[in-house]
Amino acid sequence: MLGGGTGGTLSANRxxxxxxxxxxxxxxxxxxxxxxxxxGLLFVPFGLARAEEIVRSRRHQLHKDIEFRQVSxxxxxxxxxxxxxxxxxxxxxDVLVIATGSILVEEETEGLTGPGWMExxxxxxxxxxxxxxxxxxxxxxxxxxVVNVVDMPIKCPVAPLEFCFLADWFFQQVGIRERVELTxxxxxxxxxxxxxxxxxxxxxxxxxxxxxxxxxxxxxxxGSGGRLVSYDEREVGxxxxxxxxxxxxxxxxxxxxGLGDExxxxxxxxxxxxxxxxxxxxxxGDAAGVPTSKAGSVTHFEGEVLVENIRRFLADEPLDGSYDxxxxxxxETGFGKALLIDFNYDxxxxxxxxxxxxGLPLLKxxxxxxxxxxxxxxxxxxxxxxxxxxxxxxxxxxxxxxxxEGAR
Amino acid sequence: xxxxxxxxxxVTVNEEGFFQDPSQWTEAMAPEIARAQSIDELTEPHWQxxxxxxxxxxxxGTGPTVRVLGKTSGVSVKELxxxxxxxxxxxxxxxxxxxxxxxxx
Numbered sequence: 051m052l053g054g055g056t057g058g059t060l061s062a063n064r065x066x067x068x069x070x071x072x073x074x075x076x077x078x079x080x081x082x083x084x085x086x087x088x089x090g091l092l093f094v095p096f097g098l099a100r101a102e103e104i105v106r107s108r109r110h111q112l113h114k115d116i117e118f119r120q121v122s123x124x125x126x127x128x129x130x131x132x133x134x135x136x137x138x139x140x141x142x143x144d145v146l147v148i149a150t151g152s153i154l155v156e157e158e159t160e161g162l163t164g165p166g167w168m169e170x171x172x173x174x175x176x177x178x179x180x181x182x183x184x185x186x187x188x189x190x191x192x193x194x195x196v197v198n199v200v201d202m203p204i205k206c207p208v209a210p211l212e213f214c215f216l217a218d219w220f221f222q223q224v225g226i227r228e229r230v231e232l233t234x235x236x237x238x239x240x241x242x243x244x245x246x247x248x249x250x251x252x253x254x255x256x257x258x259x260x261x262x263x264x265x266x267x268x269x270x271x272x273g274s275g276g277r278l279v280s281y282d283e284r285e286v287g288x289x290x291x292x293x294x295x296x297x298x299x300x301x302x303x304x305x306x307x308g309l310g311d312e313x314x315x316x317x318x319x320x321x322x323x324x325x326x327x328x329x330x331x332x333x334x335g336d337a338a339g340v341p342t343s344k345a346g347s348v349t350h351f352e353g354e355v356l357v358e359n360i361r362r363f364l365a366d367e368p369l370d371g372s373y374d375x376x377x378x379x380x381x382e383t384g385f386g387k388a389l390l391i392d393f394n395y396d397x398x399x400x401x402x403x404x405x406x407x408x409g410l411p412l413l414k415x416x417x418x419x420x421x422x423x424x425x426x427x428x429x430x431x432x433x434x435x436x437x438x439x440x441x442x443x444x445x446x447x448x449x450x451x452x453x454x455e456g457a458r
Numbered sequence: 459x460x461x462x463x464x465x466x467x468x469v470t471v472n473e474e475g476f477f478q479d480p481s482q483w484t485e486a487m488a489p490e491i492a493r494a495q496s497i498d499e500l501t502e503p504h505w506q507x508x509x510x511x512x513x514x515x516x517x518x519g520t521g522p523t524v525r526v527l528g529k530t531s532g533v534s535v536k537e538l539x540x541x542x543x544x545x546x547x548x549x550x551x552x553x554x555x556x557x558x559x560x561x562x563x
Contacts, residue, residue: 258508265545267524269536281524281539296525313525341560 051147052123053300054080054108056088056435057335057349057356058149064437065359066113076115077141079133080150081122083108087430089423092209092382094180095292096220097188101181104313111435123150126306128328136395140407145360148309148316148325148333150300151317152344158296159200159271166273171291174213175205175285186290192229193289198278200268200296203313205336205344207243208391210234210294211251212382218258233261235278235286240264243367244398247391250413254383268293268300297344299337315339319373321393323356330363332356342395344376346383350434351376354445357437376447378404380423388419394447405442409451464490469555476551476558480515483555491553500553504541507531511554521537521551521559 064076088102109118117380120134126146133141154175155160162171172183195217197210203209214234220226234241234255240248241255241262255262269281271293278286299314308327311317316333317326320340325331334340334356335349342348355373363367375395382388390410392401401413410418433440459478460470470478475494477483478504488508494502500508510531514522524547528535538546547559 201523267535267545268538269539280543281535282543312522312529 051076051078051149052080052126053149053151053335054078054112054136054338055085055149055151055335056346057151057353058335059085059108059111059435060114060350060353060437061065061147061149061334061356063111063113063373065360066116067437068357068361071106071115071410075117077117077119078108078120079121079123079135079141080108081120081136083118083120086178087427088205089430090427091160091177092212092216093178094177095174095183095187095213096216097184098216101177105177106431111431113436124305125293125302126309126329126331128306128308128325131330142331145363146304147356147360148331148337149334149335150434151201152297152315153300154295155298156295157175158298159268159293161273162200162271162293162295164271164273165333166276169273170276170289171271171273171293173293173295175209175294183292190230190290192226192358194231194276194287195234195290195292195458196235196278196286196288197294198266198268198271198286199238199294201237202243203315203344204297206346206379207343208251208379208381210236210292211241213256213292214255214260215258215381215383218260225442227259227291232259233259233263233286233288235263235266235268237267238264242392242445246401247393247399247413250389251381255417258384297336299339303337311339315340319371320375321355321373322359322369323352323373324359324363324369332360340375343377343379345377345379346430346434347378348376350440351378351445353437372446375444376445378443380419380426382420382423383415386420387415387417389413389415390419390422392447397447397449397452400452400454403451405444405448405451407451409442412452427433431436472558474552476557477555477556480512483512487555488553491555495542495548495549495552497553498541501541503533503537504553506551506553507533507538507541507546511550511556513553515556517560521554521556523559524549537544 085108087104090099093099124134135195156311174180221230241252242248267281270279304312318333336344359369378392380388391402403409469482487554
């Protein structure tokens with residue numbers, strides 16, 4: 051198991067329960083021992099969570115009969131079934147799971163890490179960035195704050211929108227909202243990727259006084275001049291920029307011939323999660339190049355199918371092609387409220403209720419959803435990572451409770 | 459689905475003008491589609507991108523994003539925007555007669 055994050059941890063723990071020690075040896079490899087609760091990063095800039103609260107030991111989230119190796123990964127030799135590790139050693143395998151997520155590639159955007167980086171240009175997509183942005187927001191006394199997504203794919207595509215909503219709330223709390231101009235700058239042609247949700251989210255931005263700039267492909271971030279410049283030479287000025295950098299797969303994927311695509315994500319069958327490179331290689335979570343959101347909920351739902359498919363692969367049975375692209379995201383909208391979206395490869399986020407008609411309201415602001423989001427952190431450490439099923443929340447997307455008719 | 463006529467032939471397009479059936483496309487149609495996009499002349503680099511788009515579509519079932527184009531087509535993102543000013547991935551897909559790139563979610 052390469053990677054000890056959400057996908058690697060929950061899959062390893064599930065596999066451990068499935069197989070006795072004497073039958074299957076499970077090794078998890080990661081370059082560090084910091085497991086970040088990534089949904090918590092959004093809250094750090096606003097002082098709603100502290101950086102140290104959202105990081106725990108990777109090793110301690112793993113069943114005691116799983117070996118954890120803290121070492122970097124050099125490359126995978128798919129033909130020879132060998133992983134070459136950074137300390138010069140080799141690790142052979144019968145089944146390999148790539149669960150190393152995605153990395154931020156700030157350097158691919160001209161100027162992003164140049165003058166002004168971590169002074170007036172920040173990201174909240176890693177712990178250090180979120181903490182530094184918190185310090186900057188504490189002393190921000192007004193001006194133009196822009197939130198910019200450089201390009202897709204990114205982890206949790208709703209997080210930058212949530213940042214806008216929370217920024218509106220935050221500046222009202224500190225009493226300077228009228229002195230802050232908020233702008234959301236996206237490469238997409240709307241607020242979000244899926245039409246019905248995009249409309250509702252654009253409506254929310256408007257309600258909260260956040261300007262929306264679409265189809266903006268950031269070519270350069272000019273920190274000292276305070277400008278985002280697009281490839282088609284449009285400009286958006288800022289006093290403080292919150293940028294979501296380009297994402298790519300872990301760098302060893304590119305060093306492993308045949309394993310990944312142009313961006314370093316692992317090409318897998320979108321329903322079975324089996325790699326196109328070789329049948330005994332699988333990928334899960336952000337590392338997998340499948341057409342759904344890079345999100346923890348996706349990883350969680352994939353986990354069930356992945357573990358079942360590894361079992362089938364080892365037992366020489368045909369694989370289970372049941373992963374449907376299911377994603378489920380709470381969208382924090384500020385003032386103690388959140389909305390919830392639930393979708394898959396074929397069904398866009400629709401209004402209604404989740405998981406059934408008496409559940410949480412979908413695509414609608416509610417206090418319940420906010421409480422759901424808060425409660426989730428505890429479920430994450432204590433149910434999801436250990437690989438336990440969450441009651442009422444299955445891998446496949448539930449259809450009952452959704453209102454396709456009322457959507458448009 | 460709307461019908462458009464290029465090089466004297468009727469083809470099926472979506473509301474935004476993207477081909478629904480790439481097999482209906484011929485090279486002779488490209489200059490006409492390009493002119494409707496305010497590209498007066500298709501130069502050699504334009505064709506390089508158009509052919510790349512079609513090859514990618516055939517292989518992967520969707521056209522590439524701008525970022526992937528910049529990494530793999532041999533034309534940098536900056537040059538891509540000079541060639542297709544209103545957005546390389548979409549414009550080139552339209553001219554190359556393939557459906558709108560799915561993009562990332």
